[in-house]
Amino acid sequence: MISIIGSGRVGASIAFLCVSNALDDVLLINRTKDKAIGESLDIANSIPPTSKFSIHGTDDYSTLSGSDIVVIAASTGLYFKDRTENMVSQIAMIKEIAEKIKQYCPSTIVLLVSNPLDVLTYFFQKESGFSRFKVIGIASSLDSSRFRYLISEKFSVPQSSIAGALVLGEHGNSMVPIFSNARIDGKSLSSMLNDDEKNVIRTEIRNYWKKLRKFKSRSQFGIAKNTYDVLETIIQKKEFSVPASVVLQGEYGANNVAMGVPMKINQNGVSEIKEIELDKSETELLMNSSQKIQNQIKSAQS
């Protein structure tokens, strides 16, 4: 069973993909029970006639028991300028949720989606005491899909001709697009862009969510698909290479901080953290990004 805590825009979109693709049974848990019931009644009509799975909504955390995976997409409020605006209330919320998950499904895998993503991934792992390989923050794959989209628009090429376009580090203003790893039809992307052009793309990726919010209130489908891909990997016992946030213990020179890094995921969670080669400026930017997240963690602890 896949349980999704928080059935707002993002949680409901993830549930819709799971149910309409007959991935597994889905449980929606929301602070306000009616919202969870309403979304589950709607999404239930997308169950394919050949599916053996269903969906239910509740505000009762004890129903988490038996969850194979829990997705956390709950939010205490909106933010407008920066994803860290609600950090204090989001950390308090994640600590409460960690207690419930520990109580009702202590051997589950947890996918975090709520913001500020890296800070919450860190606090969830510390609070729950779960293996760091079972607590995965989903966001770098979304940022990477934005990177891919912007390259494909700039060069008028299909996304299928782009490989290795990764965004690592914080899911926030210090995120780091890795130009040195990206290829278009096998040709190095770095060699096709000067520093100014790279800066423009870097800024566009970081501000993608702000641009999107000029046209609709906030994003939901991109993150839903990126989360679904990881859920499918785990439920169907596949293996998947993807950038995601995890608590680091020395990898990329970072310690006791969560941030987006390339990894392999399988049915047990993170099976490998991949340390890829970065150029000098990317290495510095990634160190700065981990330092920024660490500062946020420290400010929340003081």
Ligand SMILES: NC(=O)c1ccc[n+]([C@@H]2O[C@H](COP(=O)([O-])OP(=O)(O)OC[C@H]3O[C@@H](n4cnc5c(N)ncnc54)[C@H](O)[C@@H]3O)[C@@H](O)[C@H]2O)c1
């Ligand atoms: N990781 C990413 O790349 C990414 C992308 C988009 C959105 N997000 C984040 O996902 C989160 C959800 O976004 P949204 O647009 O769906 O928000 P939303 O406001 O539409 O939904 C949040 C839901 O969480 C519920 N909730 C609050 N506290 C709860 C609790 N303790 N237990 C259960 N439910 C609770 C609310 O009642 C609400 O229904 C936000 O933190 C947002 O910033 C992350």
